Amino acid sequence: MSDPRMKIVLVTPEIPYNTGAIGRTCVALNLELVLIKPYGFSLDEKAVRRAGTDYWKxxxxxxxxxxxxxxxxxxxxPESLFFFEEHGAQTFYDPxxxxxxxxxxxxxxxxxxxAILNGLEDRTFRLPMLDSRVRSLNLANVAAAVVYQAMRPQLGG
Structure with missing residues (x-):
């Protein structure tokens, strides 16, 4: 049986602070956090707990x-999968x-x-950046912006 709530999926996350902060966002919005191994850290690390503050539990x-x-x-x-990359074909505002x-x-x-993205260009989205000097945005910031945009109808926006 499928869970009707949105989920954030992190594929091979490397930075514990980002994972902790995203976990905190998941708690705030009552979402599941799905992690795909391998990780660049241990989930036991203080850094994950610190970024998620007292909410990690x-x-x-x-x-x-x-x-x-x-x-x-x-x-x-397939239509429930949304992939986020800096060179996505569409913006995260589109779907x-x-x-x-x-x-x-x-x-x-x-x-x-x-290997994951091949053939899924129509399911790949980006956050717009107006200054070309910025190569990418922080993962935790991107995840928060995306999930709040995705949940706008449910949050009254």
Whole structure:
């Protein structure tokens, strides 16, 4: 049975502070945080707990060893998957997000693997940046901006 709530999916996250901050956002919005291994840190690290403050213990957390094991276990509908990359074909303002959307983000240094993105250009989105001197935005900031935009109808926006 599918959970009707949105989920944030982090594929091979590298920085514990970002994962902790995203976990805190998930608690604030009653969302599940899905982590795909390997991680660039231990979930036992103080940094994850510190960024999530006292809320980390409340994170609805699921972990998977690989992207394939996640797909096999969760069986997400293709139209519920939304991938976020700095060179996405569309902006994150464009889609209508279903209530059961999986908002998928890659690791901080490399983004999402091409093996995941191949053939899914129509499911890949970006946050607009107006100054070309900025290569990318912080993952926790991007995830927060995306999830609040995706949940606007549910949050009264």
């Amino acid at each position: 409340y994170v609805n957390l699921s972990e998977y060893d690989t992207w394939e094991s996640f797909l096999e276990a969760r069986k997400p509908r 209508d997000y279903p209530k059961d959307a999986f908002l998928v983000f890659g690791c901080e240094s490399k983004g999402l693997p091409l």
